[in-house]
Amino acid sequence: xxxxxxxxxxxxxxxxxxxxxxxxxxxxxxxxxxxxxxxxxxxxxxxxxxxxxxxxxxxxxxxxxxxxxxxxxxxxxxxxxxxxxxxxxxxxxxxxxxxxxxxxxxxxxxxxxxxxxxxxxxxxxxxxxxxxxxxxxxxxxxxxxxxxxxxxxxxxxxxxxxxxxxxxxxxxxxxxxx
Amino acid sequence: xxxxxxxxxxxxxxxxxxxxxxxxxxxxxxxxxxxxxxxxxxxxxxxxxxxxxxxxxxxxxxxxxxxxxxxxxxxxxxxxxxxxxxxxxxxxxxxxxxxxxxxxxxxxxxxxxxxxxxxxxxxxxxxxxxxxxxxxxxxxxxxxxxxxxxxxxxxxxxxxxxxxxxxxxxxxxxxxxxxxxxxxxxxxxxxxxxxxxxxxxxxxxxxxxxxxxxxxxxxxxxxxxxxxxxxxxxxxxxxxxxxxxxxxxxxxxxxxxxxxxxxxxxxxxxxxxxxxxxxxxxxxxxxxxxxxxxxxxxxxxxxxxxxxxxxxxxxxxxxxxxxxxxxxxxxxxxxxxxxxxxxxxxxxxxxxxxxxxxxxxxxxxxxxxxxxxxxxxxxxxxxxxxxxxxxxxxxxxxxxxxxxxxxxxxxx
Numbered sequence: 335x336x337x338x339x340x341x342x343x344x345x346x347x348x349x350x351x352x353x354x355x356x357x358x359x360x361x362x363x364x365x366x367x368x369x370x371x372x373x374x375x376x377x378x379x380x381x382x383x384x385x386x387x388x389x390x391x392x393x394x395x396x397x398x399x400x401x402x403x404x405x406x407x408x409x410x411x412x413x414x415x416x417x418x419x420x421x422x423x424x425x426x427x428x429x430x431x432x433x434x435x436x437x438x439x440x441x442x443x444x445x446x447x448x449x450x451x452x453x454x455x456x457x458x459x460x461x462x463x464x465x466x467x468x469x470x471x472x473x474x475x476x477x478x479x480x481x482x483x484x485x486x487x488x489x490x491x492x493x494x495x496x497x498x499x500x501x502x503x504x505x506x507x508x509x510x511x512x
Numbered sequence: 513x514x515x516x517x518x519x520x521x522x523x524x525x526x527x528x529x530x531x532x533x534x535x536x537x538x539x540x541x542x543x544x545x546x547x548x549x550x551x552x553x554x555x556x557x558x559x560x561x562x563x564x565x566x567x568x569x570x571x572x573x574x575x576x577x578x579x580x581x582x583x584x585x586x587x588x589x590x591x592x593x594x595x596x597x598x599x600x601x602x603x604x605x606x607x608x609x610x611x612x613x614x615x616x617x618x619x620x621x622x623x624x625x626x627x628x629x630x631x632x633x634x635x636x637x638x639x640x641x642x643x644x645x646x647x648x649x650x651x652x653x654x655x656x657x658x659x660x661x662x663x664x665x666x667x668x669x670x671x672x673x674x675x676x677x678x679x680x681x682x683x684x685x686x687x688x689x690x691x692x693x694x695x696x697x698x699x700x701x702x703x704x705x706x707x708x709x710x711x712x713x714x715x716x717x718x719x720x721x722x723x724x725x726x727x728x729x730x731x732x733x734x735x736x737x738x739x740x741x742x743x744x745x746x747x748x749x750x751x752x753x754x755x756x757x758x759x760x761x762x763x764x765x766x767x768x769x770x771x772x773x774x775x776x777x778x779x780x781x782x783x784x785x786x787x788x789x790x791x792x793x794x795x796x797x798x799x800x801x802x803x804x805x806x807x808x809x810x811x812x813x814x815x816x817x818x819x820x821x822x823x824x825x826x827x828x829x830x831x832x833x834x835x836x837x838x839x840x841x842x843x844x845x846x847x848x849x850x851x852x853x854x855x856x857x858x859x860x861x862x863x864x865x866x867x868x869x870x871x872x873x874x875x876x877x878x879x880x881x882x883x884x885x886x887x888x889x890x891x892x893x894x895x896x897x898x899x900x901x902x903x904x905x906x907x908x909x910x911x912x913x914x915x916x917x918x919x920x921x922x923x924x
Contacts, residue, residue: 362857393886460759486566
């Protein structure tokens with residue numbers, strides 16, 4: 335069992351401060367922020383390093399940090415961005431860690447152009463469907479994913495429902511919305 | 513005119529069939545709900561299986577972002593509708609982890625009791641429906657007869673038979689009833705009058721006494737049935753490495769020989785509930801396995817569930833004993849307007865079908881900023897494609913059934 339600060343230390347030692355760009359080791363579930371460019375190498379290291387052996391991807395999901403409610407926005411601590419959150423655990427060492435990748439809400443600030451993040455399907459096969467779900471609901475393009483199609487919504491659905499500024503469609507194939 | 517063939521090999525070449533795309537579901541009885549499998553077949557051989565999901569998608573996560581956490585509990589019931597109690601428990605524990613609430617002993621005992629009883633009910637359906645998939649009708653009817661009594665008992669506890677919303681953040685909505693009339697199903701089975709007034713735990717004890725010897729009957733009906741063994745043993749092999757990589761959990765993972773159960777290996781807030789209880793974690797390979805069975809096949813996944821029923825019965829019995837002397841209240845006060853801290857937490861619990869995870873991000877208001885439900889069946893179903901290719905068409909229901917998926921949980 336390795337504690338979160340030790341995991342963070344070994345990642346920084348291996349990849350440097352540029353790749354391991356932030357952390358909060360005091361949180362209820364300690365998390366480490368990884369830059370989008372190095373997530374695949376970091377994932378491989380986390381899975382294969384004998385002291386870490388994170389062989390179980392518990393969950394992968396996207397979170398859209400945008401507070402549309404002006405009342406709540408005053409106390410909202412985050413600047414607008416999108417996060418990919420990886421919850422990992424190890425069958426061998428029984429430890430857990432959370433990895434985060436921070437992305438802009440829109441690629442190059444062009445609204446409607448969803449941001450890209452490298453896919454970790456090659457590291458954990460479980461990521462395949464989870465990434466499809468994150469693409470479908472939150473709108474994150476996972477580059478080099480073998481089959482990045484919508485999984486829960488119909489394939490001709492427009493928009494990504496878990497985006498905070500998502501607008502419910504008024505009509506879908508002749509079915510009226512609200 | 514002669515009917516004899518000049519060269520039999522020519523005919524063999526001639527009868528080669530074309531590839532065909534076959535839709536199985538979403539209304540197919542053996543897909544356990546609205547699952548659509550797109551099969552690429554060559555004659556009877558299936559070359560590729562592509563599951564299509566989403567027919568039951570209800571945006572549960574989006575709804576969760578607009579409700580206070582106790583208000584989202586009824587939506588978790590409707591995810592895995594065969595194990596609503598266990599889903600309530602997972603969500604409640606996640607909220608308690610985020611807020612740092614500690615529960616009194618009595619509330620924890622009730623939770624263990626109810627969750628394990630829910631596991632028995634859920635596995636009874638999983639096991640009975642699996643027999644049905646393979647063409648054996650009796651186990652299904654028998655399992656439902658037993659499950660009916662559990663549902664009657666749950667109805668006495670919270671008033672609902674399927675969508676309980678019983679376990680809530682802070683404990684449970686009610687204490688266990690002191691005095692009830694014997695459930696009619698149980699009265700009929702044990703030859704008593706339905707007007708007999710007993711305590712709830714006494715009725716449960718009577719039911720467990722009745723159920724335990726019946727497990728052996730299921731072994732005769734299914735586990736040791738030659739037809740059942742022929743349909744399941746050695747089919748749908750899932751290696752431990754593949755199970756880990758695909759994120760399979762629960763009986764699917766343990767059926768592949770990985771010794772992992774969150775009730776023992778999980779986070780402290782969850783394992784603390786099970787402290788002082790004695791139970792074993794059934795893991796393949798089994799001594800009772802027929803010679804044809806291989807670790808990681810359909811038969812092992814089925815047998816893990818059977819063994820878990822026995823373990824859960826033992827846990828319920830211990831919980832009944834503990835409940836008699838447990839101290840404290842059955843719940844802590846939890847206000848609907850309780851503000852969630854600006855932090856986040858992720859918690860997985862061992863549900864009957866695998867590890868159900870809840871991820872909550874708070875932003876200082878009573879509604880979570882992001883409410884995420886990670887489904888165990890979602891990951892378990894992902895192995896269908898790799899498991900099924902190369903098998904006969906008739907083996908597909910046997911493989912999908914052995915994963916025991918509930919579409920309500922996958923689509924959310």
